[in-house]
Amino acid sequence: MSLSRQRKVLPGFRLTLGFTLFYLGLIVLIPLAATFAKTTTLSWPQFWHAVASPVTLAAYRLSFGASLCAALVNAVFGLLVAWVLVRYQFWGKKIMDGLVDLPFALPTAVAGITLATLYAQNGWIGRWLAPLGITVAYTRIGVFVALTFIGLPFVVRTLQPVLEDFDPELEEAAASLGANRLKTFYRVILPMIFPALSTGFALAFARALGEYGSVVFISSNLPFRTQIVPVLIMNKLEQFDYAGATALAMVMLAVSFLLLLAINWLQWWGTRHSERT
């Protein structure tokens, strides 16, 4: 067809691609390249000391552990919320649907001071937990609560369109073949939405891993105990230990990039998955 000739009808390819690459280079690529360049000026012992010292290892453990727990909780409750919002009718549904975006829209610092105040010993929620012996504010549980809050919209928003497009005939077929609702859910619905659920989980995990604003207020930020990696990087920055901060930033950038590739792959898997059925 004459598609290839027609395409040349549209102008602006060089202008828009040129500007895109220029702006991308200026804002994203040059600063990232500077981080790489700075890393290469570090000696091995220097680099190793920054990325594998006991304090850093403890921070990795807390960052990855708390982010994983938060993303798992969000996967379970996010699936439940998305399901309820798509499938059922009830009073206040529209408001609830809009509220899901609050963690996106609310600045993390505001979330941080609010959660810290709510979960403090005398806070609205903390005073109910204190008699049970549960302390949330300034502990690792606080880190987990903050990361759960900021990751909440990801699973819901990834699952909603998939559940809306879900063909009800598949469920009816399962029911007519004798499966009960629970079995239909496990054997038909869950496998179908699994790619989207994984994407939402990965997005929530990636967001939690880099989070700073909300955690810094609700955690006591003590080395070895309640310090996450972004807070540790900020500490190094404030002490002008740029070498150490660069090394740690490099590790976190590599992890972010791998997560981004994983998310892209999951999204590709999801589209292929839905096209096949």
Added chain:
Amino acid sequence: MIPHPSSRLVQRRPATEPAFVRWILISIAVLFLALFLVVPLVAVFAQAFSKGIGYYLHTLANPATLSAIKLTCIAAGISVPLNCVFGVAAAWAIAKFDFPGKNFLITLIDLPFCVSPVIAGFIFILVFGAQGWFGPWLLNHGIHIIFAVPGIVLATIFVTFPFVARELIPLMQSQGRSEEEAARTLGASGWQTFWRVTLPNIKWGLLYGVILCNARAMGEFGAVSAIGGHQDSTNTMTLYVQALYENYDLTGAFAVASVLTFVAVLTIVLKAWVERKGTPLDNKTTSA
């Protein structure tokens, strides 16, 4: 004998859960969202007004608060239009033309989403700091970027970089290029095609991206905290919230936070409105 007709009856009903299961699921979801979202939202305003409306207005009218509000508006006012122009240009290049490395380019555009805000601020210190690539030159010319307002703006641009592009790329890809090609064949110039055909088609998507971009620009904390250097002159609203909080002025911190929370709620309302307005338009263009 008896199960037979009744099971046939079940088949005819749309597959759903028994009423009590639905009721339990709805209750859990509502309780979860109320605990995690509604309680914090109410708490912000309750804390902000805990010392009365006089103290609230006194905090907001404070010159330090006003200067923080001004800096936040400057940062958002520069980063949102720039990222908007970038988003439209990137979406035009990616959606209307074929070229090698397109998927890689999309991944690169997404990259700032995955970078921790603290690192986003830090990388600009590495470029423009005293030991950075351009540091010595800037120092000789007396230009201050890091620990100054330009650094705040740069870090804000970085963290809000993908928002508009992310909305427009899939939208313009799904719309294809036939309408623009028709306009060109009928004699419209490139700019006329863009203003009269493309822009009306993407306006709701563009607005949606701008709303999200602005919310993040005004609410950014980690990146501007890293590059601001904790000075009064580089306090954005979020940094000023932190400064008040750390000075044990809890009510003051929540008063400033309540303004940001109001912006967040406004963002959600506008977003829902754009979604409602934009959806029938999208359907019209895809079915046409």
